[in-house]
Amino acid sequence: SRLYSVRMRASEKESHENGGKHISGGELLSSYSDLRMSVNTLLEKALNHSRGKPDFFQIQFEIVNQPIKLVNPLPVQTNEVTTVKEGQELARYLLKKTGVPKNIIEKAYKQIPEYGVRGAILIDIQTGERIDGRTDKGVRVSRMDWQTGNFEKWAKSKAVPTNPRLKEALVLATKVCNHELTIAELCWSDDPDYITGYVASKNIGYQRITQLKHFGDERGCRIFFVDTLSDINTYMSYLEEQPILVQL
Template identity: 40%
Template structure:
């Protein structure tokens, strides 16, 4: 993470904040690593069509899915966190503007096994490593229906749709090459307790297990 902050494609960071906090073993929650499937897409339009279909498959209405894609396309700059949308109505719920909701305090339970698993899939690099762990934590929340994301790195155009039902769907083209704008949206159930959800996303320490263990 420190190396990425120092060498990010969007430019040099104004400052880097590192937080070190003791976490007791009994406070850690384990969630399973999402299964992964890669799709093909020749251009952005095809990528968005795949994303739309996968969001609907996961339980997001077409209206909400279309609203989500449109919201990311209309961003003036990248979000620092995620937007939260109602998976039925497609309305934004978090009210946090460009700040969004940050997801933190997660990692893989066994880094060596995780890296080896990615190598077997022919995947490498911090983008997919971090995204799959983050998506697995997010999908582990009770009220999350699905997640939509594409990167803000100008030279990385891959994105994904993720859900607890169908796993991590990697889509190779979700924006134009050179675009510095990206973001993510969490689609949630109606009547979701946003305070409880945000507490889990921001404060709950989670380790992602390749074995599929889930203790919550």
């Protein structure tokens, strides 16, 4: 049966931040009969966010016409660290292990925007330059979800926490790392109450790091390190349009 892509974004328009402050965004794939529940799930997400109280909320659904690709989740490992410094050192070590050169990692860190971007920024691993061209929006990875019921089953069998943030981030990382041009992803949340982040790649899997920033910090980060010898537009449309379901 056909699936619908449901997308949400919420912001605080009356914020002094340029163009309004981003509060929350969300993506899922839903059957027609689950649409009511799906819209509600995303509404709850926007209203419960600790970045603030949204005064602008937008939700849309749209039928998916492309064939859906099924992929297996990246394996998950949690690395406990005791300080942010230790966490950030581990992140750099893991990125190097995926094949991103040291100088490119440092160059990428310098390009993390001060106020964060809504989506991901793309860094070319040959030059260290940002190549998405989407200044303060970044790229929004869309049209992906777990196959119904699969996450809970999988998390229990792997002793992975059944945390909705992990559920979403893992499905995103799985989609991103399934593309051959992705070398690695580096991410931590813009939620001031959530300090766990991760480095992911096809080879090292989804490596959670328990401290990548301090509590209270609203600056998030999402970087895709990309090998762009070929067409960047095809890569960006994969991220934005190719429907993916994570199966077991």
